Amino acid sequence: MIKFPGLPDKSKSLLNDRSVILALLILVISIALSLLTPAFLSSRNLTFVVTGMTYDLLMALGMTVVLLLWGIDLSVGSVLGLTAVVTTMLLQDGAAIPLAIGLGLGVSALCGAINGFFVAYLKIAPFIVTLGMMSVARGIATVLTSGYFVSGLPDAYKAIGQGRLFNVPYMVYIALVAVVILALLLRNWRPLREAFYIGTNPEAARLTGIRVAMITMGGYIFCSLMAGSAAIFMTSRLSMGFFQFGLGAELKAIAAAVIGGASLRGGTGSVIGTTLAVFLLALINNGFVLLKGSPNAQNVIMGGILVVAIMIDAYRRRDRDEN
């Protein structure tokens, strides 16, 4: 096992400090909301809070891995839109459901591979590469549909997003399984453990024999695949595809990952932290509606939370650099 002096082995700890803080915040907000509005604590409301956060959670998990590698992926929202359009257009043309999903996810993986190749092998800044992909993917989705909604999807496909087990949508179980698997892999699977080292010091990681380029490229493919999975759930749940699906989703994903403990300068990140952060943001949104907060103030508050999280990250990073 490679050890970097001075770097705490965060991958070993499922509940780092940030996760504890987030869990406490969630508890406080939940108690406050349950006192302020009786609708909050109903199992139905909590089920829909969790259901509504599924898309954001999948994308935030993908973003966490990319941030871990000292990267960033601004194209996840557009990849979601492109996957949504490709999959639903194939279904509309009569393609078999597994084929349509497979090709849709294939498109998202291809976007991730292109991002990863340019970042990992051609050493182009992730911000530039993924900004380009953001534009290209959204452009292709727009040209393919000319702004049309894609509808008329088969019932069996809609069941993926609308079907329930014990009154909880299937996609919630699938997202939770993804959380558990990724948390375990991040702890125990060597390439993902090495991602921490790559994000902390890519050059040092390369010198110790870690396959930096391959793991980095894999991280981008994974991130795009998570966006593609979110597209499958979104289109099946809403019974349609649309080129604007996923618009602005990248900011939410980055916000959740950073609030959850990932750093814009790589090397840190937590699956549990990201999951709790997505839940916290979903709770705040839910509470806002339940308490009849002004829609105009909602964006201000969500933006403010992101700014505070980034400030805390900058402070923490400065602290670490000084030590």
Place this chain on the structure above:
Amino acid sequence: MKSVSRYLIVIVLLAAMVAGSVPSLAQDVETYGMVVFLKGSEFFNWAYAGMVDAAARIGDHIEVQLLGPAEWDASLEAREIEQLTARGVDGILATAGDAETMNASIDGAIAAGIPVVLFDSDAPGSDRLAFAGTNNYNAGCSAGQAVAEWHGDAARVGISTFPGPDHLGKRVAGFEDCLAAAAPGAEVVQIVNDEGRVDGAETAITAMLQANPTINVIFASHGNPGPGAAAAVRNLGIVGEIDIMAFDFGLPVLELIESGEIRATVGQNPYLMGYMGMLLAYGARHETGVTAGTGFGPYASLVDTGVQILGPDDIDPFKNPPTFE
């Protein structure tokens, strides 16, 4: 020999007639271009169909063209307008993907003496002659009056919209004013932020309906919340208990009206936008004695193309939108 020379004379005369008529025919032909973003989209195909029909109504000498990018790119629209200006067409209809980006190209066409009429999305800061489109306050008002007819004073309404766009604010204001005027006991219980997204609308409306069990109507102020509202109502297992008033008539909205999940939608009239836009441009192209000196013929600077509340019995004509190459 005589007959041959007779034929020759006839042929020469016919050729002279044809040759003489060509310049006058060329002068008579008038070319008008429609410039859109999202070329090929259902909405703008309806608008172009209106333009084509208006051109046919004016006469065979009117030629029309549909131009513009398939994506939402106002700079490419501006380039199309510049090219039409360089060609010296007789009139331009355009919808502004972004007003600021297009102002210069519109002003250039006007300076060249080409009438420019905006439709659907205006560029009020430009020198465009006229605008044909939806009066958004009136559109919201129509929806409010329809809801008042459905439920009267018992209407308890949740509105899905998002902060920012001016036209959405006008729709909501029109809805609230006309609902209050038609049914003073009715109430807008809550307005939620759907962030402009279908899934955002689903999440926000689901929470709103749980917090406010008295709500019996949802008004979607733009095209996306309608399907989102239907999903929210499905989530809560209360299909049939909540009336949804959607906006626009994309195919998913029409399917949900057919299935009974959406009660009605506020249908804008893109066909009329194209039709009236063509008539305005043609009118402006031809000076009359009264308007002499302005450089343009008579035109109305603002035309409200209105909306129609479309229920299950009204949607058949919209199921097969026109298509153009």
